[in-house]
Amino acid sequence: MPRTVTVSAPEPSNLATGGIFAIRRSRAPRLPRAGSTTSGRTLPYWLVLPMVVSIGLVFLYPLVQMTVSTLFVTGADGSARFTLAPFVDLLGSRRGWDLVARTLRVATVSTLATLVLALPITLWIREAKPRLRGVLIVIMLSPMLTSDVVRSLGWVSILGANGLIAGVLRFVGIEPPRILYTEAAIDIGLTQIFLGYMVLSLLSSALRISEDLVNAASDLGARRLQILGRLVLPLCRPGMIAGCAIVFPLAASTYVTASLLGGTSNPVLGTELYLSAITNLDWARASAVGIVLFILIAVVVAAINLLGRVATSEVQR
């Protein structure tokens, strides 16, 4: 049974379209050109379907499910009742605000710390000869090949009471202060773990600054510091903004690092979520924590992006 061919535009050179239907139908069907059959026109949608399904399943469904489970409670009689109780419990309590505040603090401090540390690293990589540059980038990013669990455990052994730093300080006769199980420890761990993302983001801006641009500035009389402040740093702004927009959400959602390095006395929203869901099996509370964290991150990232749009439009004009 010959395939029906739909003609979109006349093309005399191609037998599949044009006017020779009578001859066409008596031959064996050939593969249709994209766009020339009804299924061809819908082909793009079929190709996108797997991605839509997986995003729906993995992201949207849990989000909806989480929201539903926190906003509705099933009573003893099996009926669902709308309630804001988990949110009230969370945000109405002192503990709740403590969680929000600490989460914001560690995320902000570690994001800014990665920014401050990544800038000289990026500039150093930029100055290096191309061959050395590749090596430096690999060295810089290789820690990201290990999971943050492993890296957090590593910090435990460095920052602990019997760890590396404590040992060195005792050796020189100083009584080591407590670092592990403080908020500072979480800051340190988060900074190191997410430094690679910030460097990558800054590099994409920094490497786009052509050598002639620097030569031009120098030619016009700029010293190295002036070139840095007036040329390189302003042109790196898009990378800085993007880097913050990447690192902040990651840092704010921390739970392994916060729990390993902060302990029970420094809970954040991430650890609270784990506690509620896995330990206490209080799914409603866990969902509430999750939603609060989500909204918190969304607001901050939106603010960062707004800041970025203003900065980027200046740079790219």
Next chain:
Amino acid sequence: MTAISATAGPPDLACSPGAADSRHRSESDGHLRLEKLSKHFGDNSAVTDLNISIAKGEFVAFLGPSGCGKTTTLRMIAGFVRNDAGAIHLDGRRIDTLPSRRRETAMVFQDYALFPHMSVFENVAFGLRMRKIARAETMRRVGEALELVQLTGTEKKFPKELSGGMRQRVALARAIVVRPSVLLLDEPLSNLDAKLRKSVRDEIRAVHDQVGITTVLVTHDLEEAFSVGDRVVVMRGGRVEQFGTPQQIYSRPANRFVADFVGHTNLLEGSWEPSATGARFVSRAFDVATTEGPDRTTTAVYTIPPSNIRVSTDVARPDSDIVLRGTVISSSFYGASYGITARVGDVSLQVSMVTGAGAAPEAWAGREIWLHWDAADGHCVRA
């Protein structure tokens, strides 16, 4: 205005432009002097033993094919590349040991290198800001510079909003506003549309004439170099092949490479022999005496511009120094002129004839004609 300096091309060319120019030889040091300049990258020798002296206010074009070392030379003058040997002197002071920001040079880059995050005003004011010039004077000088390149009113725009030609003029304004001793231009026209090139070329020359600044321009385009340069340096393989005015280079090319590069289409092989009266060029087609020549017989090339060859369809032999009998192979009409290809023995000659009354070369195919010229019309160069 210009002081023609001594050095130009290989010294043993007796019939060379060096000899012709020597009657103008002056002992002035030159405003910008490149002395025995050399630079190599690894095994590759980019510039070898360059000696050029440029007078104050002169416009010199460095011309040559890709890889000849002209851009490297420019960047050495600017200070972005350190020379391996030799020295660069500006106004009597040695500058090649100084960093680029202290050299009193300003460069217009091939891709303009405008600061994308700064407005036109801020770009042009950059050099002044680095020199800590007061705000009022900065505004005045930026205004002047923009007026010079006819970009008044664009101060608040950003490079992204400007066309290629406008960006180029901003780059030019940015360079001249700091009043450098030397203005350097790196292939300023190569990124522009063909249509824009002529007008921007004229603008660059106009700015030079108005400001009177010593200018060095690098290009691979013959027309560009000849139309803007007071003098031209022809370079190949890191060395200077010839240094002289465009007229000198065209009418008396130093060697076959230069002759070919500047567009001499008629290059006749032969040999050049010393003789009692000077020298003689000898080839299968003809012989001609020259006033100067080499010490020993060498291979040489005789060049005669197509417009200098006269053509006669008369039966009588013309009365010129060199007379050849040839057959017309083809003729082309270009509107204002005719281009004729004629065969003389085993050599092809191109002739250019202005369209005029009487002559109708389109009917000449296969015809036998006289091609003739006087000794002064042609020139022999060492091969």
